[in-house]
Amino acid sequence: GESVGLHLPTLSVQEGDNSIINCAYSNSASDYFIWYKQESGKGPQFIIDIRSNMDKRQGQRVTVLLNKTVKHLSLQIAATQPGDSAVYFCAEISAWGKLIFGQGTELSVKP
């Protein structure tokens, strides 16, 4: 079946370091991916998206990399700040209107 999984459930980094959150997906037909950030008590917040015709997309302090060969997605956060502490989800749209989320990676930023 379809699934989107994350390699690590938790990630702890020092403030100022770069963070890399990984995600594996199983449906090779997926053509659109989104990273969301969820802070405690809030709904998921859109961070960045990428379509399958791209390998890389950059935003403000964030970069998403897509490797379709190995069905792997990563989110890189530059100069991680305490405000980046949250759970990060990758999600794929593999069927019309069905956004599939992974379990999430909890990022903890140490001051």
Next chain:
Amino acid sequence: EAGVTQSPTHLIKTRGQQATLRCSPISGHTSVYWYQQALGLGLQFLLWYDEGEERNRGNFPPRFSGRQFPNYSSELNVNALELEDSALYLCASSLGQGYNEKLFFGSGTQLSVL
């Protein structure tokens, strides 16, 4: 501009009761999605409504149902509540112009079934 709003924020029910959760999408958005997020787990797709019609449904029993109103707001109903229905229920909206769209989420309704 107001984001996606959900009510109530918290809801406490007992087994066997019915729960009604409400969602107002972002102005101009016609698609509404419902997700269930159990503690420590990811988001499980429940329902998708667009232009007043149910477009897709996740792997949930029929006691999970909903509807979308002419103003595009939506309601999620859960009948015959079970303990395992305790979760954060998230509503999201999108422009509804096709698939591969960004979803914008509300803060959710925390449902507790005792």
